[in-house]
Structures are given as structure tokens and as C-alpha cells.
Amino acid sequence: METGQPVLAIDVGGTKVALAVVDAQGTILDDEVVPTATSSDGDAIWAPIGAGLAALLKRSGDDVTEVGVGSAGPIDAPSGTVSPVNIGGWREYPLVRQITAAVSGATGSDPRVLLAGDGHCIALGEHWLGAGRDFDTMVGMVISTGIGGGAVIKNRLFAGTTGNAVHIGHTSVNAWGARCVCGSHGCVEMYARGPALVEAARAKGWQGADGKELTQAAAAGDTVAIEVIDNGMRAAAAGIAATATYLDIDQFVIGGGLSKAGAVIFDPLRRHLRDFAVLPYVVDLQIHPAELENAGLLGAASLALSLTGRGPLEPDELIGLTDAERP
Numbered sequence: 001m002e003t004g005q006p007v008l009a010i011d012v013g014g015t016k017v018a019l020a021v022v023d024a025q026g027t028i029l030d031d032e033v034v035p036t037a038t039s040s041d042g043d044a045i046w047a048p049i050g051a052g053l054a055a056l057l058k059r060s061g062d063d064v065t066e067v068g069v070g071s072a073g074p075i076d077a078p079s080g081t082v083s084p085v086n087i088g089g090w091r092e093y094p095l096v097r098q099i100t101a102a103v104s105g106a107t108g109s110d111p112r113v114l115l116a117g118d119g120h121c122i123a124l125g126e127h128w129l130g131a132g133r134d135f136d137t138m139v140g141m142v143i144s145t146g147i148g149g150g151a152v153i154k155n156r157l158f159a160g161t162t163g164n165a166v167h168i169g170h171t172s173v174n175a176w177g178a179r180c181v182c183g184s185h186g187c188v189e190m191y192a193r194g195p196a197l198v199e200a201a202r203a204k205g206w207q208g209a210d211g212k213e214l215t216q217a218a219a220a221g222d223t224v225a226i227e228v229i230d231n232g233m234r235a236a237a238a239g240i241a242a243t244a245t246y247l248d249i250d251q252f253v254i255g256g257g258l259s260k261a262g263a264v265i266f267d268p269l270r271r272h273l274r275d276f277a278v279l280p281y282v283v284d285l286q287i288h289p290a291e292l293e294n295a296g297l298l299g300a301a302s303l304a305l306s307l308t309g310r311g312p313l314e315p316d317e318l319i320g321l322t323d324a325e326r327p
């Protein structure tokens, strides 16, 4: 292939799917955003994504042969299927097969498609071009509607056996806690995700509507907002400290909707971390705000570029991620 040939990056989320043609420097040359359809029929959810993909490739991707995909999880990387908690119509849905067929149909090529979790792609994006660019070992995570993450260890993505490693959001921080939607008890996400903070504040009489208003209220000194954020960030800190402790990683990059609020989130988070990250090798754990608006999409691009040897990861460092069409 030519060295300048762009790749296709796809970021599948519960509310939208971003598709982009990206060059080796991480510049988005063209893109499409498709709202994620709500349906119990998996193919009905796929149809508008496939149409957007075809339109994008026709405009500016007719020479694309490498594709990186980040999807909300859980995923099953070895089989190329996804079962996102927040996309109910997709259970073991053959996303890699659909994308391969769509790209092949649009370009006449025989594309290579790599699938990773969205948290992993966010970590890869920040590691490549964002706040993690100076670290060869780091965790990237999001605190937003959900909480997820991924680890880059010595410039390799730590995918895990099925592609779901470092699922911080569904790590229990309260063994006696209520049952989580995932089936476990007392998960980080139950306490620290944006909607949980809003619900907790409203139960205490706060009148606002969403996480953004809640962080604005906290910044303005609202005591209820400050208290519920503090409580939620204590759960997040316990989960982050546990992750740091068992992975032996002390650099964390945190993005997502809530993290955009800055000090009202990061100050209590850092304070509670001092209570949990206590062993000598994690006591200096550093938290960095994410820098990229589209880390997941750029992380997917970094996967695809790595297939060509031009990305931040060596091709032989992608073992464990699916290349399902070429086992």
C-alpha cells in the first residue's frame, strides 16, 4: 500500500456512530455521524450505519483497506461480535462481518478490520495524540453516562482475552451494595456515572436536569451538588486505585462528559485517591484530564494504522484483537 493511504475509523456508541477517513497524522479528512437507531432488530440498527459508511467511502474513501472499530461493550473480539449494554438490539451482532462486507462492496477491496472496545480506543487515542502522548504505560478512561477504560502497557494495548480488559465501571467497590444492571453488586458506575450523580442530587432536593448543570451548580457553591459529586468521586477513586494497584500503572488520563467540568470533578477525585492509592508503587498516581474531543475515533484510527505499520502500535502488538476475517 502507499504510505499516505488513509484508513477508516468507526466509533460505535449508544447514541451515535462516528465514521471517519483519517490519515497517518490523525487528521480527519472526512466524516459521517449517524444517530444510533433504537430497534430490537439488529439489522435495522445496522442499516443507517451501512448507508452512512457507503456514502463516506464513495466521497473520500475509495482506496481504504484498513479499518479500526471501537464499540461500546461488551464485545467479543475473537469472533468480531458486539453486545453493547446500551444497544439492546445487538446481541452477539456480527459487526466486523457487516463492516467488512460494506467496505468491500464500496471499494472492491478485501479490507482488514480490527475491533476493540470503546474504552480501549479512548485510551489509544489519548496515548497517541492526547494527554497520554508522553507515557508508554497508562490507563485511559471516561467518566460520563457510563464509565469505562483501557490500558496501554509499554505501547501495547492490553486487550485481554476477549477484548474487555480494564472494565473499571463494573468493578465492585461495595460488596454489600445494591445489584447493578450488570448483575454484580456495588459497581463503580452505580455511584459515579453522571446520571447516578444527578439522581442522587435530585433525591436531596436539587432541581437541575443533567450532569452539566450539576457540575455548574457545584462550581457555583451548591452544597448538595458538591456533596453528591464528592460521594461519586470517592467511588471512582476506589475503582481507579484498585485498577492502578493490580495493573501497577500510575498514569491515568480521564475524559468523558463529566470530566469536562474540570476542578469540581478532579479536585475531589484526587483527594479521595489519597485515601485509596496508598501502596508505595501507586502513591504518586497521576490523574490527567483528557485532551481530545474524539479520542475514541482517533484510537480506532490508530488501530487501523497499526495494521499498516504506520500507527503508534506495532502490528505484532495487536495480538488478541480480532482480525476475524483472517484468523
Ligand SMILES: [Zn+2]
Binding pocket: 169, 170, 171, 180, 181, 182, 183, 184, 185, 187, 189
Ligand atoms: Zn456493574
